Amino acid sequence: MNAVIIAVLVMLILSLMRVQVVLALAIGAFTGGIVGGLGVNETLTVFTEGLGNNATIALSYALLGAFALGLSKTGLPEVLVSGALKVTQKQGDTRKQALSKALLLFIIVTISIFSQNLIPIHIAFIPILIPPLLLIFNELRMDRRALASSITFGLTAPYILLPVGFGLIFHQIIQEEMEKSGLAVEMAMIPKAMSLPVIGMVIGLLIALFVSYRKPRTYENKDIASESEDIAVEFSKRSLTFAVIAIIATVVVQILTESMIMGALTGIILLFFAGSFSIRESDVIFTDGMKMMAFIGFVMITAAGFAEVMRKTGDIEKLVESASAVFAGNQVLAALVMLLVGLLVTMGIGSSFATIPIIATIFVPFAQELGFSPLAIVALVGTAGALGDAGSPASDSTLGPTAGLNADGQHNHIWDTCVPTFLHYNIPLVLFGWIAAIIF
Template sequence: MTAIGALIGLSLSILLIIRKLSPTYSLIIGAIVGGLLGGLSLNETVTVMTEGVKEVTPAVLRILTAGVLSGILIQTGATTVISNAIINKMGEKRVFMALALATMLLCTVGVFIDVAVITVAPVALSIGKRLNLSPSVLLIAMIGGGKCGNIISPNPNTIIAAGNFNADLSAVMFANILPAVIGLFFTVFVIVRLMPQSVKNKKTMMQTEDKEEERNLPSLRTSLIAPVVTIVLLALRPAVGINIDPLIALPVGGLCGAICMKQWKNILPSIAYGLQKMSVVAILLIGTGTIAGIIKNSSLKDWILTGLDHAHMSDVLIAPISGALMSAATASTTAGATLASSSFAETILAIGISAVWGAAMINSGATVLDHLPHGSFFHATGGVCELNFKERLKLIPYESLIGIVLAAGTAILYIISN
């Protein structure tokens, strides 16, 4: 089918998302329109859409089971304990590094980036109020750290990129460790310093309490058990050749953590909470799979390859650029990584890039433009720090710079290592 049809379908999906229609339905409608305008019959369009959904089904299963780990970490208060410990340990003098590191580590252990920011934000705003720091600069520190953690985590974007390339998840996570560290320091020592840090007009910041909710929080030692067990299980394959699928490792790590934190009574509510959060992503992935099927069966990827060739760009850039373009289209790291990896995996493998590096570059590329206003991340993170639309909009160039550094870091590391 023609690239024009796929582009019109994708553009329609974006327009419908901006107009506040459900992202899943927007993607499905865009897929139908794209297929028909691209030259397929109605039956052929539906077939291509369902084939696209079939390809994301393994990732959907893994993402749903990841809800066990995520739900337990959040509902037991383990995420709060871990973030507070980092911030308290590093102190107010290193507040930006503490915030970025706390958010990074929360994402690294499998917490969604928007949830990680929401978790750390009350502590950040409390410190910001005492030090007269702008909510915008506090938020960019958290977002930067979250993006760095997101590319080395068992989060949906990493799971689905690895799955579409048939690459080992732990190896894909490991490939981006150095770029993530570089991105962390770039956020703290470059991006933060480019922004005004103090509150000049003394605007009212969100009122936060310094004390925690009146509930029994676990100790730091027991809070770390769930992520540590998960990481150890995922690391067994590259370390000793024992392959434990994320579908098993993620819930086992969460359950071990709940038992060690003596949160038996909270296991079922935590699992229900995690399933609810992951179901939103799983449903989004189904919609993403439909438009991915259309794009994969169109000549759009050939257009992109021709454009890169005419621009005299290296074939290595196909992976990060496709991740960036698809994240811009969907304003989502997960959907962007899904579209890019499902549409370009065969092409990337065919030019000689390994499955691990192809998945890693698409994953980091998907952080470049995943924060645009037609996505939920833009509004959720702005709302938690009480930024209006205009204030939140001003952060986009800084976020994009962080994403570019992450994507470039992975691409350069691949070139050096090969």
């Protein structure tokens, strides 16, 4: 049996059984490597070599965590929370609470969307914004699965549709890889091809918010454990001003250098020289901040090792080829199978950006042979690549929301983030991507 299928299934089953995601990825990688004929020693070597592929991303997230905690010492999060409390302070007012929930969800979705396109900082906003708001979410009895669905939608749908920020990178990858595979397409075609799949995601978001997770859910009001709790937070107009300046500088530097590491370091240095924390406090802030985002870093590093083992087996190409050959001549079934293969590959790798080069090589010539139009092929490749990003235990689009919502230990990564986002986004993506491939 195909090593990729075995590895992904092992990883997903272990994750659903609440086995720690890093361990599940490692076991899945070794299982796939052995099934793929690499042997124990070669699998270990390839897995170890692959670990470094995401080391830069892991360090970026660790520094962003330190910046987020340093920012909390300026008092800016407290000001944001106080403002939100003014909206929710009347108890027993059902209409007011409903409006407050809607407003908070709208703000979170909007900020998440901006983080991909308008101000491309990706998940850096989550540790700054979400943990201070957990108390308000608890008072409103908001189901955190709805919040996870909102954040993940904002982290994925915009880059799939809009050629701005991270979306421009995603669209360029699609265009370049399709051209390498023998089909030149214009950038303007990609948003048109991806419009139907994103409409499916919008429908999934509405179902999550107004059907699946609309009922109240009770959480305990817990303090967010940290060694820095004994450091008093004293803020003033000056500290708040420097907090805003640090955020703007972080964003600008990240955009100019295309490095989250440089952006986070810039923000930390500005906060330090602004007097937001002292040298004595800096060690605690750095340590606790990195701890906050360490989970994401370890998962991303392990996922890189997993992906490298899958590539080395050669079974990704075999999976695509065999699936394509089974339904040769039947556009309807072939389109569905290609999308499902994309889902399987991305669920294992955890990155839609990394999936496109893998599947475009096989999908483009096969789809051309079956007579799909260029627009339909773009829809197939783009949707197949995006599938799994929302829902994969190894994706930063699910790891980010969990890092924020689980700051008090009451939000499970698999059952409260991955499963809800998989059901509400991957299923609509398959359905609407399938329709797009057929009608375009």
